[in-house]
Amino acid sequence: MNENIVGLDWDNILLSTAKKRQKIVELEEETQTLLFQTKNGFHLKIIYLNPISVKKNFEIREKYWDCETRLRYSKARYETSKQGYDVLFNMKEGVWEKLLG
Numbered sequence: 753m754n755e756n757i758v759g760l761d762w763d764n765i766l767l768s769t770a771k772k773r774q775k776i777v778e779l780e781e782e783t784q785t786l787l788f789q790t791k792n793g794f795h796l797k798i799i800y801l802n803p804i805s806v807k808k809n810f811e812i813r814e815k816y817w818d819c820e821t822r823l824r825y826s827k828a829r830y831e832t833s834k835q836g837y838d839v840l841f842n843m844k845e846g847v848w849e850k851l852l853g
Contacts, residue, residue, distance in 0.1 A: 763793035788849035
């Protein structure tokens with residue numbers, strides 16, 4: 753897992769909403785992002801120059817509308833295993849994502 757990348761999962765929103773959110777994240781975090789279309793919505797990967805702590809990862813995900821269920825599972829997973837707290841699924845068993853330009 754890349755500790756300098758924070759993933760966001762946005763399901764059931766329009767592309768225009770995803771792009772607006774992407775712009776907000778880029779401006780507020782002063783960083784670059786990659787937006788992917790998925791079967792159910794979008795993934796945004798926020799790329800930082802330096803590693804992000806687990807605590808900061810959760811704060812960023814809460815601030816920028818990460819899927820509440822995913823966030824809850826991530827926190828529980830981290831509390832029990834101390835790993836796998838920011839998993840975005842892609843290219844597995846029918847789940848896909850497409851990089852948007």
